[in-house]
Amino acid sequence: MVQYISADKAGLLSTVLEALLYGFSVLMFIATLWILVRGRPWSQVNHRMFVIACLLFALSTIHLGVDINRLVSGFIRFRDITPGGPPAWFANPSDPSFVFKSIVYGFQTALGDGVVIYRCYMVWNSIWVIIFPIILWFGVVGKSATATGGVYACTSPSTDSTGIFAQQVGKWITAFYSTTLACNLTATALLAYRLWTIDRNVRRTRVGRGVTIPILLVVVDAGALYSMTLLSALIGFALGSNGQYVVLDMxxxxxxxxxxxxxxxIGIAQHSPSRDNTNASTLPRVPFSRPETSGRFGKPMHVHIQVEQVTESRRSAEKGVDEVNLPMQRYQSE
Known part of the structure; x- marks a missing residue:
């Protein structure tokens, strides 16, 4: 099988790129915690999103730490005692460090996919809509063993010298990539469709720009970012290239x-000074005037009364938008 990049070079490049992205994620993690707790007592903080943010940060930190340790082991510690040198050591999927990082990656993938499904459920408010994504999610973490089977196959004595691209290991990796990709795409598509229908329903009664489309765009962007990266890893694995290690660590x-x-x-949009003005401008106002006379000069005086009209469909749709805003809201069910 043709390798477009050696395993040791792929390991070094992947760790460097992972470290760069991790640096960005640290800054975003700090900003996320600030958004979640800003101006709120602890009892009103969305504890679910707070805990998930901390778990994702912890898992990504552990994964990077394992990769740094693998660089030290492959290039320094076992450089001269491993037959074939660093390329052979990095290509060995039965090493405990590789198995451990695979488990960490599996947990983080399951957690990320679960968050997308949870958001989809909160927007649709129906368990039936997310049945298929849940089935796919259980395909990633359940007893179907798409992820755990791949880790077990890596440590199995029957694994041959072709490394991670061996037939036994490959079938588990392909199943894992495909399942998590399908799960993310399905849940993101359902969430995006719901947001689009909400915006379509309120478009007739809205004056000015609404908040649904910006939320829709950021949800789609986040889903596309993850899906395209995962698709690149799947393509790299299918081509038999060690470049898939680079994408996978990213x-x-x-x-x-x-x-x-x-x-x-969403947090920046909520705390924007123009948010209140934007929301106020989206409510149609109907002016009424009634002439009155002032006693001294006899000139007509107009009294203007503005009546805000909000239809029932608009209230329902705006409630749906609030459901999208689940990271910032404290639900009664929590």
């Missing part, structure tokens, strides 16, 4: 970045 911080960017974008 997926871990990208999962965190995609989660943070949704909360940050």
């Amino acid at each position: 997926v871990t911080p990208i999962i965190s970045i995609a989660f943070y960017m949704v909360i940050l974008r």
